[in-house]
Amino acid sequence: MSRRILFLVSHAPRRGALGAELLDELLIGAAFEQRVSLLFVGDGVYQLADGTGGSSARGLRALPTYDVTDVFVERAAVKARNLDAERFVIPARSLARPAIRRLIATQDVVVPD
């Protein structure tokens, strides 16, 4: 059975192993043909902007290899932090709040970071 699983990132990077564990879970989900997607909200958008080449950025760059392409980001959170979406470590579709609510509503499971 293929389930829809959303991985929800709402914390900034550098929280120890938590980010890496979420990525592991996501890749396992993808490997077992679950319909996985990834959403960055609030301070979580800093994970996409990580310019230091840290482990979370390296993990994120591996996602297209695993056919994980449903990557979304909260538009208002990017704007509020004056970040440049062009420089994110992987491309993410920018969602306004109504679209975020619809995305969550269609999920079977939501996994927080």
Added chain:
Amino acid sequence: MPALHLVAASPDSSAALQSCLRCAADDDAILLIGNGVYGAVAGPFLRSTRRVGLKRWFALEADVVARGMRSQLAESVTLVDDAAFVDLVANHQPIVSWS
């Protein structure tokens, strides 16, 4: 089925409640647990929820009583016991945890 959002951190120590408010749909349920119940104290509750359309607010009674906050909760927050917590989980999808 609407979503159930579990908020487990105090509004002043974490962005959990604010992030939840931005991502929850109007017919979703919000259940405050652990230090999250401080978000249901009348003054902060009204300030943080003034501009949102969410109407279904719950707080876990044991966590509220443990913190001595029962008399200070906003009127629009419904207290639930463990059995009602289980009912909420059974009747909502997905369950979204914020901390």
